[in-house]
Amino acid sequence: MFGKRLAIVLSLAMVTAGQACAQSKKLKPGMNFYSVEQDVQLGREAAAQYEKQLPIVRNSDLQSYVERIGRRLAQSPAAGQFPYSWRVVNDRSINAFALPGGPMFIHTGLILSADNEAQVAGVLAHEMAHVALRHGTNQLSKAQLMQGIGGAAGVFLGSQGGLVGQLGQMGVGLGLQSVMLKYSRDAERNADLLGTQLMNDAGYNPVEMARFFEKLEAESGKRSGVTEFFSSHPNPGNRVAAVEKEIRTLPRRSGYQNGDPGELNRAKSIAQGLPPAPKRSAAAMQDGSAPQSPEQVRPSRNLRPWQGSLFAIHYPENWEVFASQEGEDVTFAPRGAIFQAPAGTPQIGYGAVLGHEQTRNDDLEGNTRALIDNLVKSNSGMRVSGGQRQITVQNAPALLTTLQSRSPYGQTEIDILVTVQTRAGLVYAVFIAPQNDYRNAEPVFQEMLRTLRVR
Ligand SMILES: [Zn+2]
Incomplete structure (x- = not known):
């Protein structure tokens, strides 16, 4: 998550x-x-x-x-x-x-x-x-x-x-x-x-x-x-x-x-x-509004361009952009798929997260492994579920790793992690979808990845 x-x-x-x-x-x-x-x-x-x-x-x-x-x-x-x-x-x-x-x-x-x-x-x-x-x-x-x-x-x-x-x-x-x-x-x-x-x-x-x-x-x-x-x-x-x-x-x-x-x-x-409290809705604090179902927030195939200081990418027009202060890291997600637990960290049920980490060396595989270790440690229930394969992003060698975790929608979530080693360190994109809706998202994720540019 x-x-x-x-x-x-x-x-x-x-x-x-x-x-x-x-x-x-x-x-x-x-x-x-x-x-x-x-x-x-x-x-x-x-x-x-x-x-x-x-x-x-x-x-x-x-x-x-x-x-x-x-x-x-x-x-x-x-x-x-x-x-x-x-x-x-x-x-x-x-x-x-x-x-x-x-x-x-x-x-x-x-x-x-x-x-x-x-x-x-x-x-x-x-x-x-x-x-x-x-x-x-x-x-x-x-x-x-x-x-x-x-x-x-x-x-x-x-x-x-x-x-x-x-x-x-x-x-x-x-x-x-x-x-x-x-x-x-x-x-x-x-x-x-x-x-x-x-x-x-x-x-x-x-x-x-x-x-x-x-x-x-x-x-x-x-x-x-x-x-x-x-x-x-x-x-x-x-x-x-x-x-x-x-x-x-x-x-x-x-x-x-x-x-x-x-x-x-x-x-x-x-x-x-005390008897255990009834499970609280993960979306309860999200502006008081009900979370939207995966079907309602599924990514549109119509993409629009976005450009930040580190990334440029096309994203689904029905999703919103949440960029970090410096305009480097960015999240694309529909508001209805953001789950805000009180005083906790927001979780995305459907969306894409782009970020970067400074690294000591240019070892794509090693740095990716370290990133995955951190993710698994900080997200209970997350694990590598598929194999890892080599792809290219903007002609640069990249790794695509398939992970699974617990979706805030109460089902399994697919997290596709793509990592590239650049001058800015290890750059990553995570494409997030609930498993039951993944086949609808996949073509859009592929298109987003195809348009991804890193400075
Ligand atoms: Zn404090």
Whole structure:
């Protein structure tokens, strides 16, 4: 399903902004077109959608456990004046996310993985820091700036309809969640630093926050459900050391109260005892609209040309173009085939993804093998299903590999990977279709490949 990679193309906000790398207490929100009130409004609207679509736990003991920890943190002056709220989501994957203005969602999987209450608090503090530093609308503003629609944000207040809907009309809707919830490493570093202050003020040992993240990072790959958090919160590196350094700048505390282990165990047994949540629709968050069936989004045989800074290709006229910031990597897909899981990476059920990776050498076969290894690692259920054969792209030697994975349509997916070694490194194209519809797509994919040019 190419989750990992697609996110790079689809989240429009991957700008590495020159955010002030502030020292303790000087952390300030970055550039923002939105007012604090708009953060609150936007978060409230998005939260209402999530509450309808996620399996929210209605257990008052578990709810009050999380809320008590959250309130303890929110008392810190560093938390600002946001109307924070907390919801527990019945989901065993390890994740948590915060919306602008304060609503936070914590998966049961996260509570189940914590060694102590301070670790649960650590995640909440980190998320709270994203809210206080207004990272969500900062990302959104940066994305809008790149699209040249920045000033329009000012018209939101007082106009009819919700902010989320208006953003959708402006074309920001697609991947809105991933834009707001996918943070840069700078944002992560700052969220850890402010999180450290919040933890310290609340009397939790801030090192537990960093320790928990490092523990999860070490476990990811070994068991499923761990990587979700890191797909939206990339590891800034050296977390424990950075937190320890920050602690030395803070008012010294005589001791930390890391919570009653009995209470955490009680919360865990409630979470453990919940019946598995009904499978959520992968498309639930895609602008609230229903996903379209493969038949509805099948590629048209009428192609139109597209040219970016690295690729030129013809693509089906009924599909849309989602290019990366630099105009290098690009995804072609129908909107109805983009599946947006909350706070996760968007998945494409039908489409084509073109990208490139820097490589150390010109070994097409070896570099292709490494790329496939990465894909298989980051997409559970993906495997090489057909043979590999040599073809040419623009007269250059290329490899075509047939892979299979799980389609968000709930069937097998065919992923045709084409790789070419160029000056830009290893260039790849992935053509994605649900297996049952593949024969309809194949002639179009072949035509696209025939028109593919790499600079
Ligand atoms: Zn984060």
